[in-house]
Amino acid sequence: xxxxxxxxxxxxxxxxxxTPTELCQRCLALIKSTKFLNAYITVAEETALxxxxxxxxxxxxxxxxxILDGIPIAVKDNFNTAGIETTCASNMLKGYISPYNAxxxxxxxxxxxxxxxxxxxxxxxxxxxxTDGVFGPVRNPWSYSKQYKEKSVPKSHSEDEESxxxxxxxxxxxxxxxxxxFTCFAALGSDTGGSTRNPAAHCGxxxxxxxxxxxxxxxxxxxxxxxxxxxxxxxxxxxxAVLLGSLxxxxxxxxxxxxxxxxxxxxxxxxxxSKLSIGIPKEYHxxxxxxxxxxxxxKAADLFKxxxxxxxxxxxxxxRYSIVCYHVLCTAEVASNxxxxxxxxxxxxxxxxxxxxSMYAATRREGFNDVVRGRILSGNYFLLxxxxxxxxxxAQKVRRxxxxxxxxxFRSGVDVLLTPTTLSDAAPYxxxxxxxxxxxxxxxxxxxxxxxMAGLPAINVPTALSxxxxxxxxxxxxxxxxxxxxxxVAKWFEKQVQFPVIQLEEVKRHDSxxxxxxxxxxxx
Amino acid sequence: xxxxxxxFSSFLFSLAPWIPVVGLExxxxxxxxxxxxxxxxxxxxxxxxxxxxxxxxxLPGTLPVLNxxxxxxxxMTGLALNCSINKKSLFDRKHYFYADLPAxxxxxxxxxxxxxxxxxxxxxxxxxxxxxxxxxxxxxxxxQLEQDSGKSLHDDTRCQTLVDLNRAGVGLMEVVMEPDMCxxxxxxxxxxxxxxxxxxxxxxQAVMAEGQLRVDANVxxxxxGEPYGVRTEVxxxxxxxxxxxAVDYEIQxxxxxxENGGTILNETRAFDSKLGCTVPMRDKEGKQDxxxxxxxxxxxxxxxxxxxxxxxxxxxxxxxxxxxxxRLPDLPSVKREKLVEQYGILPxxxxxxxxxxxxxxxxxxxxxxxxxxxxxVIGWILNDLLxxxxxxxxxxxxxxx
Numbered sequence: 074x075x076x077x078x079x080x081x082x083x084x085x086x087x088x089x090x091x092t093p094t095e096l097c098q099r100c101l102a103l104i105k106s107t108k109f110l111n112a113y114i115t116v117a118e119e120t121a122l123x124x125x126x127x128x129x130x131x132x133x134x135x136x137x138x139x140i141l142d143g144i145p146i147a148v149k150d151n152f153n154t155a156g157i158e159t160t161c162a163s164n165m166l167k168g169y170i171s172p173y174n175a176x177x178x179x180x181x182x183x184x185x186x187x188x189x190x191x192x193x194x195x196x197x198x199x200x201x202x203x204t205d206g207v208f209g210p211v212r213n214p215w216s217y218s219k220q221y222k223e224k225s226v227p228k229s230h231s232e233d234e235e236s237x238x239x240x241x242x243x244x245x246x247x248x249x250x251x252x253x254x255f256t257c258f259a260a261l262g263s264d265t266g267g268s269t270r271n272p273a274a275h276c277g278x279x280x281x282x283x284x285x286x287x288x289x290x291x292x293x294x295x296x297x298x299x300x301x302x303x304x305x306x307x308x309x310x311x312x313x314a315v316l317l318g319s320l321x322x323x324x325x326x327x328x329x330x331x332x333x334x335x336x337x338x339x340x341x342x343x344x345x346x347s348k349l350s351i352g353i354p355k356e357y358h359x360x361x362x363x364x365x366x367x368x369x370x371x372k373a374a375d376l377f378k379x380x381x382x383x384x385x386x387x388x389x390x391x392x393r394y395s396i397v398c399y400h401v402l403c404t405a406e407v408a409s410n411x412x413x414x415x416x417x418x419x420x421x422x423x424x425x426x427x428x429x430x431s432m433y434a435a436t437r438r439e440g441f442n443d444v445v446r447g448r449i450l451s452g453n454y455f456l457l458x459x460x461x462x463x464x465x466x467x468a469q470k471v472r473r474x475x476x477x478x479x480x481x482x483f484r485s486g487v488d489v490l491l492t493p494t495t496l497s498d499a500a501p502y503x504x505x506x507x508x509x510x511x512x513x514x515x516x517x518x519x520x521x522x523x524x525x526m527a528g529l530p531a532i533n534v535p536t537a538l539s540x541x542x543x544x545x546x547x548x549x550x551x552x553x554x555x556x557x558x559x560x561x562v563a564k565w566f567e568k569q570v571q572f573p574v575i576q577l578e579e580v581k582r583h584d585s586x587x588x589x590x591x592x593x594x595x596x597x
Numbered sequence: 598x599x600x601x602x603x604x605f606s607s608f609l610f611s612l613a614p615w616i617p618v619v620g621l622e623x624x625x626x627x628x629x630x631x632x633x634x635x636x637x638x639x640x641x642x643x644x645x646x647x648x649x650x651x652x653x654x655x656l657p658g659t660l661p662v663l664n665x666x667x668x669x670x671x672x673m674t675g676l677a678l679n680c681s682i683n684k685k686s687l688f689d690r691k692h693y694f695y696a697d698l699p700a701x702x703x704x705x706x707x708x709x710x711x712x713x714x715x716x717x718x719x720x721x722x723x724x725x726x727x728x729x730x731x732x733x734x735x736x737x738x739x740x741q742l743e744q745d746s747g748k749s750l751h752d753d754t755r756c757q758t759l760v761d762l763n764r765a766g767v768g769l770m771e772v773v774m775e776p777d778m779c780x781x782x783x784x785x786x787x788x789x790x791x792x793x794x795x796x797x798x799x800x801x802q803a804v805m806a807e808g809q810l811r812v813d814a815n816v817x818x819x820x821x822g823e824p825y826g827v828r829t830e831v832x833x834x835x836x837x838x839x840x841x842x843a844v845d846y847e848i849q850x851x852x853x854x855x856e857n858g859g860t861i862l863n864e865t866r867a868f869d870s871k872l873g874c875t876v877p878m879r880d881k882e883g884k885q886d887x888x889x890x891x892x893x894x895x896x897x898x899x900x901x902x903x904x905x906x907x908x909x910x911x912x913x914x915x916x917x918x919x920x921x922x923x924r925l926p927d928l929p930s931v932k933r934e935k936l937v938e939q940y941g942i943l944p945x946x947x948x949x950x951x952x953x954x955x956x957x958x959x960x961x962x963x964x965x966x967x968x969x970x971x972x973x974v975i976g977w978i979l980n981d982l983l984x985x986x987x988x989x990x991x992x993x994x995x996x997x998x
Contacts, residue, residue, distance in 0.1 A: 153658045166657070173651055175658060294657040298893035327660050328895055332914075405890055409690055412701025413655045417760070429758065433694055456692075456888035465890065 075099060075255040075584040076574065079312040082258060083140045086132060093132065093143030097125035097187050100145040103583045104189065104256045110212045112250035114150045116190040117157045121145070124187045131185065140315055142185030147257040149248050150191035151198050152303070153292040154178050157188070161294055162206025163196045165420045165440030175292020176324045177261060177303050184319045189257050192247030195510075196442045198263055198296045199407070201271055201517035202505050203246020205444050211246040213239045213276055213499050214254040215543050219576035224542035239499040239543060242275035242517070244268040245304060249276035252306045255580050259316050262304035265296045266399055266514070267494075267521025269304025270533040270548060274494035277535040277544030277575060279567075281305040281313045282521075284554045285528035286331050288317075289324030297406040298329075300399075300525040310534065310564040314340050317556060331554070338557050343565040347381035351562075352487035356392035359519050363497040365539055370493050373536065373547050376569055377491070387487055389478040394471050395523045396515055401455050401468040402526075407445075408452025414440060444510045476527040483552050489562045490550040493520055494533045498543040520548065530556050534563050535572040544572070615818045615855075617848040618825055619784050620776030621735075623791065624769050625801040626745065626809040627670045633744050633768035634661035634704065641807050645761040653766040655700035660894045665916070667768035668711070668898065670800035671742050672921050674770055675712025677794050677928055678737045682918050684900050686711045688742075688892035693885055696760050697747035705743035705771075707889050711898065712740040717774070718930065719790035720948065721782055730945055735787050736775040743769050764808075770801065776815060776825070780848065781841030788812055789837055793929040793951060805836050812840055816847040818855065826851070826861060831875050833867040843868035847875050932957065940964065940971035949979060955994040 074082065074091055085091050104116055128143035137143070148154060151161045153171035160166045174182065182188065195205040204210040215221050216238035225237060241250050245262025249272035252260050262269040264282035273280020281304060288303045295301055305316045318337025324330045353374055358367070378384045416422035416436030423435035441449070455464040482490070496516065505513065524531040530553070533546040549566070551559030629639055635652040652659040675682050687709045690702040715737035723729040747765035751758050772791065778784050792810060795801040803810040817828035831847050834840045846868075851861050866875040901907070903919040927935070933947035936957060942950075950957040956978070963974050986993060 153656075159657075161657075171656065171658070173656075291660050292658040326662060328662055329893075406893060408888070409692060409702060409890060412692055412694070413657065413699060415694060415699075415701060417696060418654050418699050419656065429696060430694075453888060456890055458886050458888075461889070 075103060075580060077258075078309050079144055079258045079307065079315055080140070083142075083144060086143050087137065089132075093125040093128035093187065094122065096143060097121055097145050097189070099583060100189055100256055103254070103579065106579045106583065107214070107254050107256060107577075110214055110250050110254060111209050112192055112211055112247045112254065112256065113147065113190045114160055114162065114193050114208050114247070115158045117154075117188060120157065121187050121189050124182070128185050128187060138183070138185035139319070140184075141181065141319055143187060144185075144259070145187045145189050145257050146181060147189050147192050147248060147251045147260040148178055148181075149194055149198075149245050149260070149262050151194060151263055151294045152178055152261060153294070154188065154191065157191060159191065159294070160208075161197045162194050162208055163440065163442070163445070164207050165414050167207065167421065169420055171292075173292065176289035176326060177320050178292065180320050181261075192245070192251050192260060194247055195244040195444070197294070197407075197411070197445055198244040198265060198268055199444050199448060199514075200243045200510050201267070201514045202240045202510075203243035203272060204240055204502065204506060205442060205510055207442070210502060211241045211243075211250050212502075213241045213246075213543075214250055214577060215239065215275075215277060215499070215575060217577060217579075218542070220538055220542040220573065222542075224540065236503055237501060239501050240275065240505050242272035242495070242499060244272075245280075245306065246272045246276075248306045249273050249278055249280065252276070252278045252308060253575060254577060255584070258308070259312055260306045262306050263293055263296070264302050264304040264525065265300045266403065266518040266525050269306060270494050270521050270531060270546075271517055273306055273533040274535070274546030274548075275499040275544060277546070277572060279305075279307045279310055279313050279535065279563075280533040280546075281307075281317065281560075282524060282531045283317060283321065283556060284530045285525075286329050287321045287335065287530075287554060287556070289327040289330050291324055291326040295406070295410045297403045298410070299402070299406065300528075302525070310532070310560055310567050311340055313532070314338065314560050317560075321556075340557070340561050340564045342568075343561055345381070346377060346565060349377070349382040349562065350486050350488050351377045351382050351384045352387040352482055352490045353384060354387050354389045354392070354482070354490055354492060356389050357492040357520055359496065361496045361516060362493060366493045366495070366497060366545055369537055369545055370491070370547060373491060373566070373570075376566070380569075385487065387482045387485070387490070389475070389482060389523070391471060391474045391478050392523055395475050395526055396519055398468040398471045398475070399518065399522045399526060400515070401464050402472065404448045404452035405455045405465055406452070407448045408450075408456060411441070411445065411449050416440070447511070472526050475523055479523075479527045479529060479550075488552075489559055492548045492550065494546045494548040495520065498539040498541060498545050524550050529553055530559050532559060532563050534567050534570070536570050538573060613820045615852050616821055617779050617816065617818045618776045618828075619778040619780065619844055619848075620815040621774040621778070621784060621788065622813045622815070623772040623774065623788065624745075624811040625674075625772060625791075625795055625803055627667045627768035627770060628799060628802050628809075629664060629666045629670065629768055631664055631666075632766040633664050633667050633742065635766055637766065639767050640763075641809075643763055645759075646763060648763040649765070653699070653762055661704060661892070663895060663898065664768060667742060668900075668916055669921060670768070670798075671711045671740055671770050672900065672916065672918060673798045673925060674772070674795065674800045675715065675740050676918070676922050676925060677798055678712070678715035678717055678740070678772070678791075680712035680715030680737055680740060682712050682900060683709055684902075684905065684918075685709065686742075686898045686900075688895045688898070689889050690892050691887045691889055693887060695746070695749070696758055697749045697762070697765065699747070699762065699765060703744050703746065704892050704895070706741035708891075710739040710741035711900075713738070715740070717787060717791060717794075719783075719787045721786040722945070728945060730948075733778075733783065733786075735777040738773040738775050740773075741771045743771055745769050776817075781844035784814060784844050785837045785841040788840060790929065792837075796954065797926055797929055797932075808835075811835075814840065814844050814847070816844060816851065817861070818848060818851045826855075827863050829861060829863070829875075830865045831868055832865060832878065833869075835870070839868060839870050842873060843875060846873065850875065936960075942971055942975050946975050946979070950975075953983075953993055955992070959993050
């Protein structure tokens with residue numbers, strides 16, 4: 074049951090094969106036995122069970138609120154949740170309980186979803202490993218899968234699972250791990266430079282970054298306001314469309330959301346792809362791209378070609394400047410957004426009492442980790458009067474060029490772009506932490522952040538297992554506000570590749586599944 | 598008229614005249630039910646921190662939502678001050694750390710303000726003679742929309758600061774006047790005229806004592822034919838009378854300083870109304886770099902005129918400049934002209950009638966009801982009524998006619 078898709082479990086709820094409370098309890102039990110993954114910062118057991126109970130009442134009355142009613146979900150810990158701690162994995166907000174719900178959280182609750190808890194992340198979503206939060210790193214569930222264990226040969230006998238585990242990617246690693254380990258049916262992440270798609274790729278789940286402005290950011294604690302988008306992590310593309318349908322649309326509390334109403338959609342089963350034009354941007358053949366992923370990428374392109382789609386190589390010439398411009402714009406907004414954490418109104422406050430200024434300084438030194446402080450420092454440098462034109466304005470101009478690259482390609486008739494999501498499969502934690510956060514982020518965001526610079530929708534679709542038995546995903550980038558087209562293509566691709574289901578001991582013990590949709594065929 | 602000879606000044610300077618230059622930055626609180634970017638109420642003297650939304654306290658994750666009424670007030674004010682209204686203006690963040698600025702930045706319009714290039718005509722009498730009035734004009738550089746800050750109360754004995762955020766986020770119009778004035782009296786007359794205009798429009802209550810109108814004066818002096826001198830900024834001016842005093846004091850201080858061979862620092866000074874002088878403000882951080890950047894959470898503010906108004910548009914969602922222009926009330930200068938024309942009174946008397954809220958209306962109704970000659974009524978108002986009201990600390994609005 075826990076391994077079912079959201080749609081399947083919704084049907085089971087409707088048919089009474091399982092009750093919301095049973096479902097919630099099973100998820101909570103699985104969260105407990107997979108605690109070592111460190112996917113959750115807060116498990117809201119009590120409120121979740123209460124919400125499940127209320128959902129159960131609705132089902133009994135025959136009046137469920139819709140497909141999400143009674144579905145256990147998890148939310149990244151940078152979305153405000155009324156009454157449940159919101160920490161951003163930072164000392165600055167440890168113990169902070171927000172008085173209000175983020176719009177997306179409110180919408181999920183209004184649709185009857187059951188909020189299991191808040192998931193782990195890099196501090197203030199700054200990172201690409203989910204290794205840099207105060208609550209410790211998130212472990213990739215695939216580290217404990219049969220598939221990975223079979224393929225990875227321990228270097229020595231003394232080396233056990235403890236040192237061999239791989240990272241989830243980030244910064245929404247907790248949400249990706251939660252969906253991947255079946256502790257929830259869907260999760261919210263956030264995506265500023267790839268923070269939803271990157272961990273989705275490493276954890277073998279679907280990760281959707283919608284068009285900027287399609288989903289409200291109200292209540293999402295910002296990283297970069299002009300690029301942040303709430304992200305959706307699910308088991309399959311269809312489920313992502315369900316979540317999108319309940320979350321998208323204008324929010325009077327977020328002036329950057331679209332004015333038009335959003336019509337939820339169901340995804341058609343594409344049978345004919347001959348009218349599709351798939352663009353392969355050559356610049357995404359980036360330095361450091363593993364040969365394994367490169368092979369997978371061209372195999373995927375062939376798959377479309379063989380099915381009759383038009384596959385064309387395209388060029389996005391300014392891509393190579395994207396990551397450095399992203400860095401400038403990101404840190405500048407970070408410097409600004411973090412200014413509010415001064416210890417006065419909420420959050421951590423230092424005991425330092427010499428003066429207001431020394432209290433500010435001590436509060437921020439104690440409250441933020443090195444990564445956050447480093448970004449604040451460089452952001453403030455870029456915003457200085459004498460540097461503003463040279464860095465910030467220039468980066469903004471290049472951002473426009475990057476966005477125009479995409480416009481041109483789509484105008485030339487390309488429907489969807491196909492690229493890798495990550496350069497390689499997930500790195501072992503011990504290896505990952507050898508490099509600093511800045512270097513890691515620059516490498517790991519390279520294939521994903523351009524979509525944020527341009528505000529475009531993009532999705533990671535789990536594609537195959539690597540030689541090490543770890544998930545590898547590919548990314549589709551679509552036209553602005555053309556989520557339906559993007560997801561339709563992604564769904565077709567998903568069906569072709571038949572990505573294998575993760576085999577976890579913990580899940581087997583908990584899941585006396587009614588329907589186990591074990592997939593045997595593998596793409597690679 | 599600012600030739601001063603100090604006993605210590607060298608003879609080289611003693612005969613060269615000084616030209617004082619005065620520019621003003623005026624913050625007018627917008628009269629609106631709710632704040633510039635949040636739904637909290639705007640009210641003077643409410644219990645501390647009783648009018649604070651999550652956004653005003655800058656709780657993480659909150660976003661600004663622009664208040665239409667504040668935009669309309671700024672457009673009205675811009676039109677009344679002969680400005681060109683920018684059809685597209687932008688919001689920026691201005692950063693500094695202060696206890697009553699919870700976000701660590703103020704949202705303002707640094708790059709492209711809502712209104713630019715206007716002018717304000719004001720009159721003042723020469724040598725305090727009401728009969729000799731001259732009209733002068735000051736250029737308006739720009740009007741920008743921005744957030745007010747909260748208030749800090751320092752308790753020095755207990756060594757603590759108390760913060761009231763009721764005012765945080767209230768809409769302000771910053772009116773920047775070019776340095777076209779040359780003495781305290783001119784500055785005071787210009788501000789008084791602006792105050793009357795704002796009150797007529799209803800875009801601000803503009804009561805200085807309640808902080809709804811705050812004036813900072815930029816003052817410098819130079820010799821003819823020479824570039825402008827180093828200027829100082831005078832703050833803490835809380836009445837029009839003090840504005841005139843503060844500016845004149847500062848002009849005199851600068852002249853004396855220079856004539857004594859000293860230099861003027863580009864500094865911020867506060868007006869001490871008790872001592873009647875300006876004193877340097879403790880400027881702890883020295884020159885601030887405000888690290889301006891575009892406010893990413895607010896799209897550009899787009900205004901329309903009848904020509905550019907899109908066809909299928911919800912009128913609640915757009916602002917039409919022409920529509921506002923057509924509905925502007927008579928401005929004080931027009932009202933005065935009408936009074937002079939209609940009742941045959943002296944121009945200077947029309948100033949007196951408009952100088953107090955409700956007095957012109959009172960005058961008109963007395964003329965109408967008593968059928969007396971307007972000049973007689975004016976005489977009675979000037980000689981008897983106003984002094985009576987003053988004696989009894991009454992306003993004309995409080996008296997029933």
